[in-house]
Structure formats: structure tokens, C-alpha cells
Amino acid sequence: VQLQASGGGLVQAGGSLRLSCAGSGRTSSTYGMGWFRQAPGLEREFVAGITWTGGSTYYADSVKGRFTISRDNAKNTVFLQMNSLRPEDTAVYYCAAGARFGRLVPQILADYSYWGKGTLVTVSS
Secondary structure, eight states: OOEEEEOOEEEETTOOEEEEEEEOSTTGGGEEEEEEEEOTTSOOEEEEEEOTTSOOEEEOTTTTTTEEEEEEGGGTEEEEEEOSOOGGGOEEEEEEEEEETOSSOOOSGGGOOEEOBOEEEEEEO
């Protein structure tokens, strides 16, 4: 599975951005998917995840209520809608694919096998 993230940019605090992650291959829609982020000097951290059916989602506490993960399997694309952005959300955001046909949302780095190149999100104060 090859993944391509897009949609990053510069936004003021309180603003919104929508990230997209396009997957290649006929089977990309069968993977649990997630978004991670990595700020300078910090470890990569989990942001949000979704099962392959889209029936279950899971969020880090820091983004709960502000970010929404969704997917369109017909288009092999996963989205991350980010609202009420804060300067501390500034990071490179990565999408990743976990196990196929999983019933649970993959929540840790080790659950993910495929990674896309990141997209930079910068939130100014």
C-alpha cells in the first residue's frame, strides 16, 4: 500500500484544515487507517484512527472534540478534519495503514505497517 498525504498548510489559531490521505492499490480500502503527528524534537504521536469499515474511530485526548477522522472507501481516501486549531497542533502529520479487516482501531505505532510522507501543518498564534 502506498499512501500520499496532502492538505497541510499555514492557518491561524482557531482555524480549520482538512487533511487527505490517498491510498493506492485495490486493497487499500481494507486497512485500518490512522493519523499521527510529529513536532520538532518530539516523538511521533497518535492522533486518530479508524477501522477499515469506518464503523469505529478513536482519538487522542488532545484532539478529541476538535478533529474528526473519516474515510471514503470508494475513493481509497481517509480524511482528517481539524477544527479549532491551536499552536500546539503544529507538526508534520502522517497517515498510516494498519492491519487488514481489523475490528479494532489501531492505536499505537507498532500497529501500523505502511506510512506515507508527511504534510506540514503550522498553526500561528
